[in-house]
Amino acid sequence: MNLNVDVESLNSSHAERDKHILSGDFLSASEYPQASFASTDFEPTSEDQGKLTGDLTLHGVTQEVTLDVTHIGGGEDPWGNYRQGFEGSTTLELADYGIDMSQFPEVMHEVELYVVLEGIRQ
Structure with a gap:
């Protein structure tokens, strides 16, 4: 699985905060x-859970990450397609991606990456 995200699509429901996060202080959008994320391995840990490993590129830096993923459900939709839903999360150290938070010592230095994905069988 490969996933690409437009960084400027970030929306925290606060325009000024988004502007700051997208600036050179943080994401340098x-x-x-x-x-981007490119999966390299999946290890099931139970019937509906597993560990998805892949290469995450953020802020121009690529690091291997592992997300704990859960299968939410699946089935046929009203249009005759078959869909599956998943959610996953991992914790990222901002410094690992070249995001220097030293000028903001009172701010968190790690973030949780939470992803919800719905796919249609092709």
């Missing part, structure tokens, strides 16, 4: 407009 004008310099690094895309974030």
Whole structure:
């Protein structure tokens, strides 16, 4: 699975905060407009859970990450397609991606990456 995200699509429901997060203080979205994830391995841990490993590129830096994932459900939709839903999360150290938070010592230095994904069988 490969996933690309337009960094400027960030929306925290607070325009000024979004502007600051997208600035050079944090994500430098004008310099690094895309974030991506390319899966490299999946290890089931139970019937509906597993560990998805892959390469996450953020802020121009690629690091291997492992997300704990859960199968939410699946089935046929009203249009005759078959869909599956998943959610997953992992914790990222911002410094690992070249995001220097030293000028903001009172701010968190790690974030939780939470992803919800729905796919249609092709």
